[in-house]
Amino acid sequence: MIDHWQKEPIGFLIGNTYRRLIHYVSLFLREFDLTTEQFAVLYRLREEDGINQKELALRSAKDQPTMTRILDNLQKKGWIEKKLSEQDRRAYLITLTPNGRERIEQAIPAEARAIADVFAGISPEKLAFLREILLAINENVNRHTHE
Amino acid sequence: MIDHWQKEPIGFLIGNTYRRLIHYVSLFLREFDLTTEQFAVLYRLREEDGINQKELALRSAKDQPTMTRILDNLQKKGWIEKKLSEQDRRAYLITLTPNGRERIEQAIPAEARAIADVFAGISPEKLAFLREILLAINENVNRHTHE
DNA sequence: GACATATAATTGTCAAAGCAATTAATTTCG
């Protein structure tokens, strides 16, 4: 079925795999009315509540307009709140609401199950290796874009 | 700068790396007025000219509505043509125009340079290993979505 | 042959991502 992917250029293979992975995870998050990106943002907030949008965008590897819109959607659902920073009145500090906290705590095990399915049969050593390669790619991109 | 990514959950790490990679490649394709997805479709057509949209979508790992819209954009630029199939009058056969062929031939070396930057210092063995893991992920997703 | 079913492509809607431009507040510097 996907035999022709064996010889796929690596860039396409990464992209296609990523889309399939994301799609699979999204099936698990659907029952929580969460997209994978909304999940990622709530997950980050669970670790670092009360940071501003710029910081949240940086840590989620998204740009600020994208973060604005994801937060809009999360706010409509009542899962985050934006409070004007007292130190800097341009900035909003983002916090999870009680409902938002409950939602992310419920979604985390489901997402973990999806990830477990996706990485089934791939040993911890291989996973560590994958992680290493991904970090190397990140560093290459950083290096080349900053010189 | 990206120290906090060291301990990032693997799903987020893959997504963030993918976005950074795609962004870097897109900088190289910009001078050819091509997005990475448009590049991918032209690249595929260069190998298999005259196939229908459904087949093209399948081989590019995109759904049909997405393919319709990418082709719309490529057609506006005059780089592909759609001809009604004589065997099946529901289907369009997609072909590269001479301009489209010229465009993809010019863009390929630029994309290759971007990919070379991104994978600099990563040995062929590691790349083969990465490919193996990505294929395993694909098979896992396939298996789980079809049972 | 006629009717039901399946298929190729399209359209519409929403989420996300990149980029450019804008607004409002803050910082820097002359």
Next chain:
DNA sequence: CGAAATTAATTGCTTTGACAATTATATGTC
């Protein structure tokens, strides 16, 4: 101090992607 530059967030525009529904053509079955 006050003007200029910087910064946080927002909005608009375009492309991609998932999903549902629609249209037109093909296929299968009675």
